[in-house]
Amino acid sequence: xxxxSVEDLVVDHRTPxxxxxxxxxxxxxxxxxxxxxxxVGESGCGKSTLARAICGITAPTAGSVAFEDRPVxxxxxxxxxxxxTRIQMVFQDPYASLxxxxxxxxxxxxxxxxxxxxxxxxxxxGLDAEVAGRYPHEFSGGQRQRIAIAxxxxxxxxxxxxxxxxxxxxxxxxxxxxxxxRSLAVESGAGLLFISHDLxxxxxxxxxxxxxxxxxxxxxxxxxxxxDDPKHPYTRALLAAIPAPDGSGTLPAxxxxxxxxxxxxxxxxxxxxxxxxxxxVCSTREPVPLDGVSCWLYDTAGSAAE
Amino acid sequence: MTILAIEELTVELGGRRLxxxxxxxxxxxxxxxLAGESGSGKTMTGLxxxxxxxxxxxxxxxxxxxxxxxxxxxxxxxxxxxxSEIGMVFQDPSTSLxxMLSVGRxxxxxxxxxxxxxxxxxxxxxxxxxGKVRIPDPEGALGRYPHHFSGGMRQRIAIAxxxxxxxxxxxxxEPTTALDVTVQAGILRLLRGLCDDLGLAVLLITHxxxxxxxxxxxxxxxxxxxxxxxxxxxxxxREPADPYTRALLDALPDRSxx
Numbered sequence: 001x002x003x004x005s006v007e008d009l010v011v012d013h014r015t016p017x018x019x020x021x022x023x024x025x026x027x028x029x030x031x032x033x034x035x036x037x038x039x040v041g042e043s044g045c046g047k048s049t050l051a052r053a054i055c056g057i058t059a060p061t062a063g064s065v066a067f068e069d070r071p072v073x074x075x076x077x078x079x080x081x082x083x084x085t086r087i088q089m090v091f092q093d094p095y096a097s098l099x100x101x102x103x104x105x106x107x108x109x110x111x112x113x114x115x116x117x118x119x120x121x122x123x124x125x126g127l128d129a130e131v132a133g134r135y136p137h138e139f140s141g142g143q144r145q146r147i148a149i150a151x152x153x154x155x156x157x158x159x160x161x162x163x164x165x166x167x168x169x170x171x172x173x174x175x176x177x178x179x180x181x182r183s184l185a186v187e188s189g190a191g192l193l194f195i196s197h198d199l200x201x202x203x204x205x206x207x208x209x210x211x212x213x214x215x216x217x218x219x220x221x222x223x224x225x226x227x228d229d230p231k232h233p234y235t236r237a238l239l240a241a242i243p244a245p246d247g248s249g250t251l252p253a254x255x256x257x258x259x260x261x262x263x264x265x266x267x268x269x270x271x272x273x274x275x276x277x278x279x280x281v282c283s284t285r286e287p288v289p290l291d292g293v294s295c296w297l298y299d300t301a302g303s304a305a306e
Numbered sequence: 307m308t309i310l311a312i313e314e315l316t317v318e319l320g321g322r323r324l325x326x327x328x329x330x331x332x333x334x335x336x337x338x339x340l341a342g343e344s345g346s347g348k349t350m351t352g353l354x355x356x357x358x359x360x361x362x363x364x365x366x367x368x369x370x371x372x373x374x375x376x377x378x379x380x381x382x383x384x385x386x387x388x389x390s391e392i393g394m395v396f397q398d399p400s401t402s403l404x405x406m407l408s409v410g411r412x413x414x415x416x417x418x419x420x421x422x423x424x425x426x427x428x429x430x431x432x433x434x435x436x437g438k439v440r441i442p443d444p445e446g447a448l449g450r451y452p453h454h455f456s457g458g459m460r461q462r463i464a465i466a467x468x469x470x471x472x473x474x475x476x477x478x479x480e481p482t483t484a485l486d487v488t489v490q491a492g493i494l495r496l497l498r499g500l501c502d503d504l505g506l507a508v509l510l511i512t513h514x515x516x517x518x519x520x521x522x523x524x525x526x527x528x529x530x531x532x533x534x535x536x537x538x539x540x541x542x543x544r545e546p547a548d549p550y551t552r553a554l555l556d557a558l559p560d561r562s563x564x
Contacts, residue, residue, distance in 0.1 A: 042486040043457065170344040175557075197486055200516075241491040243516035245558055247543025251498060251520050252491040258456050 001069055003191045004031040004054065004087075004159055009063035011046070011053050021263045023049040025215035025270075026063065028289075031159065031191040036182055038206030038223070039195045040238070044259050046215040047195045048092075051163045054193070055089050056080075067159065085111070088157035090181070092164040094144035098136040104147045105132025111154035121150040125180060142173030149181060153188075160185050161193045166201060174198070178205050199242060203227055211235045214270045215262055220292040231293040233275045269296065307334050309507040310355065310392075310475050314367035317350050317359060317531075324350050326531040327367065332475060332507035337498065339522030339539075340511045341554070347531040348511045352477045355509070356394055357384040371475065390420035393468030397480040399460035403452040403467075409436075410448030413467055420471045435466040439496060458489030462496065469500065476501075479511045494521050515558060519543050527551045 006029040012020040023046040031037045041047050052058040054065050059074035066072070067087055088111075091097040099107055105118035112118070119129030125146040136144055145165060152160060162181055166174040178194070182205040185192035196202050202209060203223055210220040211234065219232040230236045240253040257274045260266055266273050272282035279296060287294045310332040317325040325347045332338050342348050353359050355369055357376060369376040371391060376384065396402040404412055413435065414428035423431065429448065436444035439462040441455075452460055461481060468476055478497065482490040498521050501508050512518055518525055519539065526536040527548065535548040546552045 042488060199487065238487060241487040243491070243494070243514070243520035245515040245519045245543060245555065247519050247540045249520060249523075249539055251495050252487075254491040254495055255488040256492075258458065 002030050002066075003033045003035075003068060004029075004193070005066045006030070006050070006054060007064050007066075009050065009053055009065060010061045011049050011058055012061045013049070019263055022215055022265070023262060024053065024060075025262075025265065027212070027215065027217050029193075029210055029217060029220075031193050033158065033191050034186060034189050036185065036192045036194060036205055036207045038202035038209045039193060039212060040197060040199055040202050040209060041212035042238075042259050043197060044262070045212045046262070047197075047212055048163050050212070051089065051161050051193065051195055054161060055087055056084065057089075085113075085155050086157050087159045087161065088152035088155050089161045089163060090145070090148050090152050090165045093168045094136075094141060094148050095168070097148055098144060098151075100136050103133055103135060104139075108132070108147070108151045108154050111151055113154070113156050116154065118150075118154075121154055122147070124153065124184065125150045140173075141169050142177060145169060145173075145177050146180065149177075149184065153184060156188070158190045159193070160190055161195070163195050164197070165194075166196060167198070174201060175204065181205070199238060211238065214259060214265055216270060216294065217289075218271065218294050231298060232271075232295050233277050233297070234271050237274075237276075269294075308332065309334050309371065310509075311370045312351070312355070312367070313370070315351065315354060315369060316366040317347070317354055317363055318366070319360065319363040324363075324531055325354070328528070328531075328533045330509070330526060330533075330536075332509055333524075334474070334507050335501060335505045336523040337501050337508040337510050337521050339518040339525040340509060340528060341513065341515060341518050341525060342528035343554075344513065346528045348513075348528055349479055351528075352394070352479050352509060352511050355475070355477055356388055356392055357381075358388075358394075386420070389416050389473075390471040391473055392475045392477065393471070393473035395461070395464050395468050395476065395478040395481045398484045399457060399464045400452070400484075402464055403460055405452055407451075408448065409450055409452065409455075409463055413448070413463075413470055416467065416470045432466075432470070435469060436463070438469075438500075439463070439466045441466070456489075457485055458492060461485060461489075461493055465493075465496065465500070469504070469506075472504075474507060476506050476508045477511070478508060480513070481510070482517060483512070483514070490517070497521060515543070515554065527554070 008026045009024055010026055011024040012022050014020045027050055039047050053060045056072050056074045108118040108121050118132045123129050127146055166177050178201050206223050209223050209226045210217050213234050219235045230239050237255040243252045268284045269282045269287050272278040281296050287296045290299045308331045312330040314327050316327050340348050354365050365377050410432055413432040417423050417428045433444040436447050441447050441462055482493050522539050525539050525542040527534050529550050534550045
């Protein structure tokens, strides 16, 4: 049984009077129990929309999301199926995701499924049990994010989703919080889908990496393999853009151009206008994933069939 | 050639000493990196140079630019220099640009004020500057607003504004922290190029040692309001003299795999 399987998910954002924006354009992804999957990509590529669709916060236009082989229905007015509350999410900004007018212990207690106490949960995320009586404003950003994690853990999730959980934090707190999420998820046997634009952090905690570009997942693979031998030209560009702290003074490689408008994506492969190794076939036909990579460079049979 | 010399700078705020005596010398055509954890006083140092310290802060020591001590200047004199001789780029371009003024207005205002250019001259220069920071269609961009641009483009515009009056010194406070790595690479190349072409003295404040290693010529490491180490890039990054610098470098994930 696969813990989470997303197949050909399509999510459109509709604004009255404008054409719909296809934020996620057919993404497929799986997360196994006890596995940490890192989802990376530039801002605006649809990472967060994908996460929200997995939780059911945003309704998908097409495709399916299955959690433990059961479909995830979008949130409605009625109470959510208790089984589905075992998907929990940690949001980007802990200044906005915690209620400023309620004590943190009460907020954690909302989700508790068994006989755990808020104090125990706070201790699991490295805070003192006594702080349960305090309000969110009494904590630093890193501590608030720990509280948000404790709140998510209260429901004993089997799938934890972190939507850029570290990007609002100080650099010194980022690695700590990311490591904490990983160890808590792995300890309890839950799966973790960790979304971030910071590849160096994802590399530290993820077992598998999925690289997203303009609504599609272009490459997936084991973290070490993707890091040491990136296949897709976009993954290569992303990795080459990370400045190395080696003291040599080499400027990182630039990926020219901006992410195209998702309302009017390029034809064929979505990366071809920025791709250094684009071929004729790239602008006309969309590549299909082969061994986790969606690129005509590796699908010689497919591109020859043109 | 030293353009800006900071000597024995101290900053006191609410009875606490945030900066406890630092010395920095910024040279023309060189990027001087200032590294350190959050709360170490990096940003305060940048703000002190611009005379933008928070209300109630008491600076001490000297910051001399071309023979004048900026800390001793009257507010009116400081206003003349801020934005003309010293430019600044802030972390988040979505908050440092005014959302309701056109890019052209934000670019021409400082030039008209400091350089006393007329409307047409200022517009011409503004378009030229946008070209220099590689904004596509500079003429057209002047009439657009910040929300029309992506994060990387906004930061380029913010850099163009900082350069509007030909400053000698550019203070860049975490200029790429809010950006994607791919965009960051472009901004770093731009900063390096501008520094080389215009002979700017750049103070680059960042916590990212990777960024530091790719553009800075000289690196200073700050901790608790003091400088623990200053030296050429290669030496600080490869053979740090101070244990704190070594601890910072050892904390980097990429360090274990050469």
